[in-house]
Amino acid sequence: MIKQLALALLSLASVLLCSCGSKEGRPEFVFTYSVFFPSTHIHAVLAQEWADELNSRSQGRIRVDVFPGGVLSSAAENYKSVTKGVSDFGMSCFSYSRGLFPMIEGLDLPWGYESGQQASLIANRFIEHFKPAELDKIVFMYAHAHGPGILASRKKISSAKEFAGMTIRGTGVSAQMIRALGANPVGMSQGDAYEALRKGVVDATLCPVETLKGWKQGEVIEHVIHVPAAAYTTAMFVVMNQKSWQRLPADLQELIKELNLEWQLKHGLAWNQADSDGEEFVKQLGGKSFSAFPEQENAQVREALYPLLQAWADRLDAQGLPGKEALEFMNAQFTK
The missing domain is CATH 3.40.190.170 (Bacterial extracellular solute-binding protein, family 7)
Structure with missing residues (x-):
């Protein structure tokens, strides 16, 4: 009798536990x-x-x-x-x-x-x-x-004037940058950029370094060029x-x-x-160069691109938004 009662209590406890677990x-x-x-x-x-x-x-x-x-x-x-x-x-x-x-x-x-x-x-x-x-x-x-946009290129450049005449893959903001630097922007997705670079349809692409591994574009470029004044993000x-x-x-x-x-x-x-990881991927491919624009050339790029920043602030002001304040805020982030 006691054994049967114990089994009944255990059975009831099991049901209650299952019920609680299901609810929780x-x-x-x-x-x-x-x-x-x-x-x-x-x-x-x-x-x-x-x-x-x-x-x-x-x-x-x-x-x-x-x-x-x-x-x-x-x-x-x-x-x-x-x-x-x-x-x-x-x-x-x-x-x-x-x-x-x-x-x-x-x-x-x-x-x-x-x-x-x-x-x-x-x-x-x-x-x-x-x-x-x-x-x-x-x-x-x-x-x-994402991290700073760089120039991944089939040919090496080290001065602002060398952008002239280049054909560079870019969309949105990066296309505006390419145009401001005197180059020709070509809009295409990252998925299409690999073949465009391989076939020479474009000379270079503006992208974050991670793209060179994620989309394998490091395989079809020769030079990774850091242009600090052109370092954009998404x-x-x-x-x-x-x-x-x-x-x-x-x-x-x-x-x-x-x-x-x-x-x-x-x-x-x-x-x-x-x-x-993207940089390491390119280095392991071998035969690729990494470089950065010297400060004098970087200053010229900065001068060429600054109108894009001012134009953004002006558009905001025209819409009754705090364009001047937004421009000052962003500039302050990079002077601290």
Whole structure:
């Protein structure tokens, strides 16, 4: 009798434990996260780690399902998809949504970035300082940005005047830079750049060093040329749908904010590592040269490109936005 009672109690306890486990294992909030990077890219990996850490720290209350490779929304549609609630979170480039971010697009200009970590820090600092109204339709999580753009070329150049007549792959801001330097920009995706360089359709490409490994472009160029005054970046966002954010209680909102501060640093460091890996990849190929413009020539490049920075500030002022202040803020980041 006692044995039967004990077995009954054990059975009841097992049922209760299973019931509790099932309840606790069911998240209160389930969100989707659209990431434009492919699943193997370090920043898609970091997005998944962010989601896993959020689930862990919230003790299972939040689950975020990450969809890399643009399968939930394309890179160009990523931001709008978040505003419409197609996805709850999104990661893509600000520049892919042309015209939506008049202030933030200035981050991509050639300010003279030195690293992805620095570029990411400045992007977050800029957005925190100005709180641009262009972000009012979403809840901004954080930004990150790749390392300094360099010139990867089939031929070596070491002076500003040698840009004249060159054909260089570039899009958006980099195309404007190429034109300002007297060269001819050719717009094409990174996926098409390899063959264009191999066949000599273009003489060079403006890109971050990590591209030379990630897209194998280091195989079809001979020279990696650092032009500090032309060091641009591409700023990227992580944002959340407003209604999804408002569903969360204050404690979980604070948890996400804390996590975001940690992850913006992780992304910046990851960009640094990606550039280091890209440089090492090119060196291992052998026969490639690395060089930098001398200061006198760099000063000429700076003079040629500065009108792009001023034009951005002037456009903002014309729209009633703080263009002068934004220009001063950005210049100050590189004089500290």
